[in-house]
Amino acid sequence: MGFNSLNTPSRTIMTPGPVEVDPRVLRAMSTPILGQFDPAFTKLMNEVMEMIRQVFQTKNRWAFPIDGTSRAGNEALLASIIEPGDKVFVPIYGRFGHLLVEICERYGADVYSIQCPWGEVFDPDVVIAEMAKISPKVVAIVHGETSTGRMQPLEKIGKACREQDAILVVDAVASIGGVEVKTDDWFIDGLIGGTQKCLSVPAGMAPITFNERIEKLILERKKVEAGIATAEDEQYQRSRMAIASNYFDLAMLMDYWSPRRLNHHTEATSMVYGLYEGLRLVLEEGLKPRFIRHLLHEKALVTGIQAMGLKLYGDSEHKLPCVTCIEIPAGVDGESVRKMLLKEFSIEIASSFGPLQGKIWRIGTMGYSCRKENVLAVLGGLEAVLIRHEVQVNRGEALQAAMDIYAAEESAMTIL
Amino acid sequence: MGFNSLNTPSRTIMTPGPVEVDPRVLRAMSTPILGQFDPAFTKLMNEVMEMIRQVFQTKNRWAFPIDGTSRAGNEALLASIIEPGDKVFVPIYGRFGHLLVEICERYGADVYSIQCPWGEVFDPDVVIAEMAKISPKVVAIVHGETSTGRMQPLEKIGKACREQDAILVVDAVASIGGVEVKTDDWFIDGLIGGTQKCLSVPAGMAPITFNERIEKLILERKKVEAGIATAEDEQYQRSRMAIASNYFDLAMLMDYWSPRRLNHHTEATSMVYGLYEGLRLVLEEGLKPRFIRHLLHEKALVTGIQAMGLKLYGDSEHKLPCVTCIEIPAGVDGESVRKMLLKEFSIEIASSFGPLQGKIWRIGTMGYSCRKENVLAVLGGLEAVLIRHEVQVNRGEALQAAMDIYAAEESAMTIL
Known part of the structure; x- marks a missing residue:
């Protein structure tokens, strides 16, 4: 059985993702690749980090893509901070709230959720009052719910999370690059964006950012024994500890996306090219x-x-x-x-x-x-x-x- | 701070991955995307499955890419079959054997390993004798070890696994498409290939295949309560069960890569295009x-x-x-x-x-x-x-x- 060279119809894509990709992004993706530790490539990785910061409106040090589709970003953030038995609070107003619950449950969280009718969002005060009763370690919520086409105001909730010492994780997959998402001003601790929606980059990467509160949680959790000989030994020691996933282990990914450049996976070169160009076009437009x-x-x-x-x-x-x-x-x-x-x-x-x-x-x-x-x-x-x-x-x-x-x-x- | 359009040096890449990508694959990746449920795209997904079967030399029904880099394929297969306390046997002869151990440990396996000096491989009889002592549920081993440049003969080990009723999972990331890998003839139950090595497709996907023995394990583990109303309810029920990861849950990925097409993630369109063309060129060459x-x-x-x-x-x-x-x-x-x-x-x-x-x-x-x-x-x-x-x-x-x-x-x- 023979296979023909790729021959796809031309479409006008008006779904809530994946959407059409800017031809300039597609061209960038056809650029010959570089080795993952080539200085020309690690420079590009740093530039991608800086552009994520600008688009996500954050000063966070940590801002990089997870090599997987959007939900890989959700899973990386949640898996890296949730320990079995942790209380997580998820206000659900559509399909992707349920996904957050599911991911948290899989990683052993004790999940509390409230629901409002589909097609509506929560009065922030209701969320805040419920949170006060639960005292969760983590609050996880969707910003733009594609399943119902609604958008949850977050600033008041973010402020309350900071006051009540809860970590706020936000799924902004559908909103990032299309509507205002103010990571820092809204007191969001961890945020996941999507590529295949308002950024108009193909699916396959999940740019995320997280602040020092989350970094602290991760590093405390993965405390390393004293007297480790080399950076690799240290990474290996930590790897044997709490986080269930190797692929989504943010402690290891921080080592890879920092000047340490400790080998984890082989970065998805062409997707990085696409993300670079997609983010650049967002900033060029303003x-x-x-x-x-x-x-x-x-x-x-x-x-x-x-x-x-x-x-x-x-x-x-x-x-x-x-x-x-x-x-x-x-x-x-x-x-x-x-x-x-x-x-x-x-x-x-x-x-x-x-x-x-x-x-x-x-x-x-x-x-x-x-x-x-x-x-x-x-x-x-x-x-x-x-x-x-x-x-x-x-x-x-x-x-x-x-x-x-x-x-x-x-x-x-x-x-x- | 302004960012320039992508401007990368031209390189001759002679590492063991990522390697240069065929220009025809890069061109395919710049093709405008399709929606994930567009019939033209699902047809392409089916063709990719068939080409993976041919390149992996298997008749397995299940053959599809995981949307992540190579180790995402390892993790998806191992996470989906390992239950806490399961005995897993890993013969280690280089860096990537250690990775298999690490992934299995994170998912709660009781890992037994043996090591031979780096630069050598195992006498299959040694592996088989050790296996007989351990009676593992799963044997996980690397086929081509990039860290040492060695290749482990597998046929005899595969046959012994079948006889001793162990599941054999093989990391063929570095060998697939460059040297003979006979999934079925060598009695391999689950196999992970890499894109960024001998297939010459950019990193970011991990084509895998697995047979009915593994399928049975996964489905038994995720048995669904009777009387579920809809396919979505069923998927949700199953999701609440044993497998720690949502992203790597092969039961859900089977539902997505089969005619049921139950939504899981948004497939990485451009990477599918690249994989399609990369596999096609392998088969065209023979x-x-x-x-x-x-x-x-x-x-x-x-x-x-x-x-x-x-x-x-x-x-x-x-x-x-x-x-x-x-x-x-x-x-x-x-x-x-x-x-x-x-x-x-x-x-x-x-x-x-x-x-x-x-x-x-x-x-x-x-x-x-x-x-x-x-x-x-x-x-x-x-x-x-x-x-x-x-x-x-x-x-x-x-x-x-x-x-x-x-x-x-x-x-x-x-x-x-």
Whole structure:
């Protein structure tokens, strides 16, 4: 059986990840590789660390990617700080809150969780009051919940965690690079970002950062016997201790991502290239202008969806700007619509998980996918496909409404 | 602080990994991405599975990459089958045997190990006799040990494992795609390959395969309560059970890499593209011709090194063909030689770990790096740098000897 050279269709990807990758990032990924200890490569690793700090708005020393997909970042942070029996508090408002619970349980935590209805977020005071009752060592929470398209305000919770001496770990996989994420100002101790969403780098890496509070926890846990002969002996000693995973052991990863450069894994060169270029493009655009761009395209999309006569899902006050959830009209087969959109228009939108499966569609406006032509394409395509599915829509209104938003924006920019 | 667009030097990479990536693989990696559930992408995932089977010489149903570097593959296989207290037997003949021990210990195994001197391998009968005393549930061993450049014969050990009802897990990270690895014929139950060595794909994925014996172990361990409502509930139930890691849980990864396509992580699209193209090029070249190519360049390199007057390290009978270890002459600073080779000739060779640090250099002839011009470049460069370090060498002999090997080969091929 023979295999042909790679031959993939061209898609307009409007899911909440993975999203289209900037061609400049793809080109960077096709650069010939370097050895992992080549000074030219370790310099690049340092630059990636600095760019993560800037995008994550932190002064933390530790900021580097885990070589795995986003949940590998969650697991690395949680596995490295949780000891069996530790109290962890997880407020759940969607699918990825459940994932945090699951990871913590696997590593032996005593997990306390509260839930609010999907489509909503928590009143921070409710979280803080619950926390006071539990006195957890760690609070783990999602910032942007892709499954429901909501965003949890974190600053007040972060402050309370610091006051109550709890470690705050935040999954910002879906929000980083698309909306404001202020690691330091919000008192976040450990934060995980995603590449394949608003950073528009392919999946396969999880940039994380953590502060000295977490560093202290990890190093205390892995205290090394005195009189160790060499750095390698020391690493080996520590390795035999508490953390269940070798791959996700942040103590070892700190030794690798610091001037010590102690060998752990072989760094994923081409993914580092992609992340380097993706972060560079974020900083070149500027964080504020990038967030404003995400808001503009969200507005055009939302206005178009509503003009079509469709209903948005969820609490509008806490909508995640880069994910728009739409209620599937009664009697419509949501999967049939998605399939036709892919087959006829080569446009991909997403369904959702668990209780929301079959109830909503999710459209992402993230990173490089967050462009005018993409928003207009998905509105036009969706309307045509809905008409084929005999759904009553306000024909032709969606694109007009969205174009009006863009025209208003452009004329405002002309005045400036 | 501004960052420039990626600007990397051109290198001749002659380490035992990561090695140069075929330009065709790099081009494949710059292909625009697809959504993870796009039918065009899931088709590609199936093709990658089939190509892994062919390259790994197995009929196993389960053959897919773990989204992490090579040791992620080791950890996924071991974490998914080892329960706390399980007896695991690890014969150690270099650095990566110690890694297997470490991973098994972290997951709670009761590890028994034996060691032979670095630079040698085990007499299979010694391993088998020891195994009979221990009655381990799992035997874990390295096939090609990059740290020492040795290769352990496995067939006899594999047969004994089957007879004694032990599960055999093999780390073939350094050998797969460069030398014969017969998963099924050698009775290997689980096997981990590396991308960044003889497959010449960047680091960041670990293709693995495992048979029904391992599948049975995993599924028995994660037995699901009866009366589960949906596939997602079932997955969630199972997730709460025994395996410590979510990311490395092979039961979940089987659900993701099978027609069920239950969401786990977001597959690393561009790495899948790279792996697809890398495996395709291996099959296009053919396994046998590829192994013969690796032997030819090894022969040219070894002949050249010896002609120069340098000494090879280790038991020659069990040399790993794609890694050549050279004793650093007495009084020579090995790191200074490596640095000058990189600085003046832009050629990278490797040092080694632990007891061999400062004692040997390691030169890889792997995958795309395993080419005539690269072998000649490293011989020529090394000789010049050694002369600068005032080492007595037979001037000019290395390149003549290597060119003679190539000329003989070419004339033999002309006759054919």
